[in-house]
Amino acid sequence: MSDCSDEALITIATFDSELEASFARGALEAIGIQALVPGERGGSFSGMYGGMPAQAALQVFESDRDRAIVALRRLQIRIVPPRHRV
Numbered sequence: 776m777s778d779c780s781d782e783a784l785i786t787i788a789t790f791d792s793e794l795e796a797s798f799a800r801g802a803l804e805a806i807g808i809q810a811l812v813p814g815e816r817g818g819s820f821s822g823m824y825g826g827m828p829a830q831a832a833l834q835v836f837e838s839d840r841d842r843a844i845v846a847l848r849r850l851q852i853r854i855v856p857p858r859h860r861v
Contacts, residue, residue, distance in 0.1 A: 785835065787844055808842060810833060
């Protein structure tokens, strides 16, 4: 994998739960795209058992954006429209 340390992370999808976001992250990582779910609790699914489910975002490096979106569309995962930079 390339060094993306100076590259911005962008949100490409949102999910109703961390579980869904983690599934998408795993699918992207399986094809070599680094992905992140900010605030992911490493397998702790607190929203499943009485807590309020929190919306979760999926982020990738900017250079992987297009490839990641294509992969998520194949999985029929909703995509966040890109924001215009100011």
